[in-house]
Amino acid sequence: MKREDGLLTKRFDKLLIANRGEIAMRILRACHELGIKTVAVYSDADRNAPHVRYADEAYHIGAPPARESYLVIEKILDIAKRSGAEAIHPGYGFLAERAVFAQACVDNDIVFVGPPARAIDIMGDKQEARQTVKAAGVPIVPGTEPGLNDEEMIAAAAEIGFPVLVKAVAGGGGKGMRPVHRAEDLPDAIAGARREALSAFGDDVVYLEKMITEARHIEIQLLADAHGNAVYLGERECSLQRRHQKLIEEAPSFVVDEDLRQRMGAVAVAAAKAVNYVNAGTIEFLVDKDKNFYFLEMNTRLQVEHPVTELVTGIDIAQEMLRVARGRKLRFSQEDIQIKGWAIECRINAEDPYNNYLPSTGTITTMRLPTGPGVRVDTGVFPGYEITPYYDSMISKLICYGETRGEAVLRMRRALEEYRIMGVKTNIPFHQIMVESHRFLTGQFDTSFVETRFSMEEGEGESHDLEAAIFAALAAHRQGQQASQIVARGARDTSNWKWYSRWERLRK
Amino acid sequence: MKYYTKVNNQEYEIEIDHEHEITVNGEKYVIDFQQLPDAGLASLLINNQSLEAVVEDQDESWEVLMMGKLYTVKVQDERTYRLALARGLSADSGEGEVKAPMPGIIIAVPAVVGNVVKQGDKVIILESMKMENELRAPRDGIITQVKVTTGASVEKDQVLIVISDPETGD
Numbered sequence: 001m002k003r004e005d006g007l008l009t010k011r012f013d014k015l016l017i018a019n020r021g022e023i024a025m026r027i028l029r030a031c032h033e034l035g036i037k038t039v040a041v042y043s044d045a046d047r048n049a050p051h052v053r054y055a056d057e058a059y060h061i062g063a064p065p066a067r068e069s070y071l072v073i074e075k076i077l078d079i080a081k082r083s084g085a086e087a088i089h090p091g092y093g094f095l096a097e098r099a100v101f102a103q104a105c106v107d108n109d110i111v112f113v114g115p116p117a118r119a120i121d122i123m124g125d126k127q128e129a130r131q132t133v134k135a136a137g138v139p140i141v142p143g144t145e146p147g148l149n150d151e152e153m154i155a156a157a158a159e160i161g162f163p164v165l166v167k168a169v170a171g172g173g174g175k176g177m178r179p180v181h182r183a184e185d186l187p188d189a190i191a192g193a194r195r196e197a198l199s200a201f202g203d204d205v206v207y208l209e210k211m212i213t214e215a216r217h218i219e220i221q222l223l224a225d226a227h228g229n230a231v232y233l234g235e236r237e238c239s240l241q242r243r244h245q246k247l248i249e250e251a252p253s254f255v256v257d258e259d260l261r262q263r264m265g266a267v268a269v270a271a272a273k274a275v276n277y278v279n280a281g282t283i284e285f286l287v288d289k290d291k292n293f294y295f296l297e298m299n300t301r302l303q304v305e306h307p308v309t310e311l312v313t314g315i316d317i318a319q320e321m322l323r324v325a326r327g328r329k330l331r332f333s334q335e336d337i338q339i340k341g342w343a344i345e346c347r348i349n350a351e352d353p354y355n356n357y358l359p360s361t362g363t364i365t366t367m368r369l370p371t372g373p374g375v376r377v378d379t380g381v382f383p384g385y386e387i388t389p390y391y392d393s394m395i396s397k398l399i400c401y402g403e404t405r406g407e408a409v410l411r412m413r414r415a416l417e418e419y420r421i422m423g424v425k426t427n428i429p430f431h432q433i434m435v436e437s438h439r440f441l442t443g444q445f446d447t448s449f450v451e452t453r454f455s456m457e458e459g460e461g462e463s464h465d466l467e468a469a470i471f472a473a474l475a476a477h478r479q480g481q482q483a484s485q486i487v488a489r490g491a492r493d494t495s496n497w498k499w500y501s502r503w504e505r506l507r508k
Numbered sequence: 509m510k511y512y513t514k515v516n517n518q519e520y521e522i523e524i525d526h527e528h529e530i531t532v533n534g535e536k537y538v539i540d541f542q543q544l545p546d547a548g549l550a551s552l553l554i555n556n557q558s559l560e561a562v563v564e565d566q567d568e569s570w571e572v573l574m575m576g577k578l579y580t581v582k583v584q585d586e587r588t589y590r591l592a593l594a595r596g597l598s599a600d601s602g603e604g605e606v607k608a609p610m611p612g613i614i615i616a617v618p619a620v621v622g623n624v625v626k627q628g629d630k631v632i633i634l635e636s637m638k639m640e641n642e643l644r645a646p647r648d649g650i651i652t653q654v655k656v657t658t659g660a661s662v663e664k665d666q667v668l669i670v671i672s673d674p675e676t677g678d
Contacts, residue, residue, distance in 0.1 A: 243639075356644060359637040361610040361664065366548045366562045366573075389610050389636045417575045422548060422562045428576045466520060466532065467559055468579035469513040471552055472570035473522040474530075474541045475563045476583040477509060 001226055001327055006099075006117030007278055008106040009226045009327035012086035013037060015113070017051065018076045019091030021380035022396060023302070024051035027089045030318035039083045041076065043069035045388050050380055057083055064390040070094045073101050080110055087111035087325060093392070096301040097124060113325040115300045119275040123298040133295050136274035138267050141286065141294040143209035150190050153208055157186055163211040166190055168197035168204075175200045179211055212288045214446045217241065217296075218253050219284040220268035221309045223320055225330045226278050232265035233313045234339045236305055238284075240434070242357065242450045247427070248434065249305035250344045251312045254405075254443030255287065264293055265334075271298065279324050280306075280317055286447075304347070304397065307378060311343035311401045342405040344412050346431040348419070350393045353430035353456055359393045360425040362386070370418035374401040374411045387424050395426065409435055430456065512589040515581040606643055606669040608662045612636030617658055619669050623651045631669050634662070649673050 001009045015031055016039040017024045024040065028051060031038045040055035045064035052058040059079045062069035069075070071094055080088055088105050090096040096114070103117035114120070123129045134140050144156045146169045157164050157180075166189050168176025176197030178189040194204040216239045224230035237253035238246045256264070268283040282303050284296040306317045315337070324330070350360045363386045369377045379396030387393070400415055402408035416432050433456060434440050439449065511522045523531040530537050540553040548562045561574040572579040584592065612634045619631035625645040632643040653670035656662060 356642050358609055358641050358643070359639060361637075365564060368549070389612065391637075393637050419576060420549070420560075420562050420573060422564055422571065422573050425578065429578075432576050463516065464559075464574055464577070465515045465518045465579065467552070467554065468561070468572040468574060469515050469518070469520040469581055470522060470530065470532065470537075470539070470554065471550060471559075471561050471563050471572045471574070472515075472579075472581035472583050473511040473513050473520075473524070474539075474552070475543070475550065475565070475570060476511060476585070477524050478541075478543065479565065480509075480585065 002106070003116060003226075003276075005119065005276060006103045006106050007115070007226065007276075008109070008111050009278075009325055010086075010111060011326050012111050014039065014083070014085045015087040015089055015322070016041065016076070016080045016083065016085035017055070017089050017091065018070065018095055019089070019093070020046055020049060020051055020070060021391065022378045022394070023091040023093075023304075023380075025054065025380050026318055026378055027091060028054050030316065030322060033316075034319060034322055036322065039079065039085045041070070041079055043390075045386075045390055049385070050382060059083065064388060066094060066390065073098075073104055076101075077104060077108055077110070080105075081108070085110070087113055089113040089321070090301065092301050092304060097299075099124065111325050113279065113321055115275075115277050115279050115281060119277050120300045122275050123300050126297070129297060130295070132274050133271040133298075136270045138271045138274075138295045139293060141209050141212065141296075144207050146205050146207040148207070150187065153190060153206075154183075154186055157183065157208055160208060160210050163213065165209045165211045166193040166206055167209055168193060168201065168206050170197060170201035170203040170205070176206065212286050212294065214289045215239075215286045216253070216255060216445075217246075217284065217447050218256060218264070218287045218293070219282050219299075219303075220264050221303075221306065221317070222268055222272050222277070222281045222283065223315075223317070223324070223330060224272055224277050224279065224281070225324050226327060227329050229330045229333075230269045230272055230277070231330060231332065231334045231337060232268050233309050233315060233317070233337060235261060235264060236282075236308055238305065239445055239447050240440075240450055241447060246305065246347065247349075247450065248344065248346055248431065248440075249308055250342065250405075250408075251308040252339050252342065255291065260291055260293075261339075267293075267295075271295065280321050304394075305345055307376060307397065307399045308343040308345050311376070311399065312339050312341055313337055314340070341401055341403050342408040343399060343401045344405075344408045344435075345397050345399045346412065346416070346435075347394055347427075348396045348398055348421075348431075349427045350387045350395050350424045351427050352425040353427045355425075357427070357430075359389075360387070361389055362424045364395075364421060365423035366420060367422075368418075368420040369396075370398065370415035372415075372418075374408070375399075375415045376401070395421070395424075398431075409441065510586045512584045512586070513581055515579050604647060604649060604671040604673070605667050606631055606646065606671070608634060608664055608666045608668055609641075609643070610634075610636045611664050612641070612662060614656050614658055614660045614662060614668075615640055617654060617656065619645075619651050619654055621651050621654055625649060625651060625671060632656070643668070645671055647671060 014037040017027050038055045040051050040058040041061045042052045043064045061075045095101040099117045099121040102112045105112040142160050163181045166178040176193050178193045180189045193206050198204040219236050221233040235256050236251045238249045240248040282299040285293040287293045351357045367383045376399040400408050400411040509524045513520045542551045550563045552559045561572050564571045570581045615635045616633040627647050629645045630642050634641045649671040652672045656668050
């Protein structure tokens, strides 16, 4: 089926993965389970990466910087044609939310495993997305249109209710943004925001938005087919973030009951239908302390944190994406979807939580992953892998499942302890302190928690300095013994290797 | 054989009496230490308490990863320890340099030569891995050298700033 809005669905037996790392592995696995042949692409930095080794075919696409490899549409399409791939899965990041890429695939008669190009376009434009979903009855954060004069904004603020945010249309990075708690402060704040926006962006147009305090970031996972069916797969709680990067996600959410889930789900489905959405997508909401929820944005792709939803619904989202792209109808209706148990995901990043979360580069020397009941690890790295500055710092996703939230937390604690990775610093200690913290255990956190009220020091549990010192001293001692006995070649009448093995046996 | 170790500012004198017995700061422990064939992995029984760690030799110290936490342990044998004492070297020399932890581009340089800084003060902002990263002073002192300017691209481990002790000029 081919649609005017840039959707193409048809059967395919070979698929190109326009991505790398753990998400490329995730898609590869889903393809192999469904008997679909896979084509990987790789930059110079990724020749030895698992997604290259596990794919049926692999093609080199250029230098390590993404703009010379994973982001070059022409190269990807060229390899799809050369390899005979009939479909492309973009993963997340890179080309996943570029409408031109989705359209280019369809124009070349290649299935894009994702939504129609037009839906990506609309949801990618903040203003257009807001207007479209608002018309479909989706609640958005109350605010004014841009371009009102000062008097009009002051009048509007009284209606919206304080606190409000004054925001610059051209804004970003907090510039031209002012929180206002009292009506008498508003005129000065508007003037200040205009000045700041003019000097930073050359544009002094501002607007007002209601400030949502103690907000949680909760999102609804959707699946829609090309036959007009759409379902929601429950919510994910993603409030634990730092600099807008999610760190821990869970499903379900502490604050969402069945009634709220149904209301948010229905609204999310309405938002998707407003853009004739097809395939997997996510609607992000802000939820305030009175459980009002507001549309934030739609992610028109598979998300990093999709595994927590897979574990509590039993639905393999990556496989479903492929089925939908092949033109199949969804195999389940809303009534079939039940949330069972609890799942938590910790993003393991190469960064140093003790040093302001600085990214850490280097070669992974040792890696032993946790396993056992209720533990899933999605990763694209291995011992010997070099973490380069070219791509993001996520090493793996550690996902734990339990019958209850408590059981999932206990498993996460245990799995974090079992995780052995050396060569680069990781944020595992951050996760350990977080999952032990009172606030996390009682579900009392909002989107500002990590940045404003969390500290690595306060959660510092028992330290094992003595044991660490003993390990190091014994390792140093043994190294010293070996060094003093392995001598230069020729000075001993047998090879050092033979001698070493004798020495090992003697020690036993 | 005796070793002097230091980890998180805790010092331990570890005497290896024989293969299965050590004395730490005067207290005896029964131990069994096995290095597994797998790179870096070691198993230790201390009075039958079982611990596993990854132990790696770094240039001037040992890194021990145990129960999710990374410990940096300085280990000196008796001879090295005495020599260092005789030369009057403190164990913490060389900490006054701020090095680039990864390649990147300098976005801002809040540090100025002659300024007094406290440990943890922001001295450089480096962009890498699509993020702005704040580099902080590793100790209190005076900034004696600023070796980069805004816009410069730097290599990993390149020295960016030197901080000296105001007393000794070290």
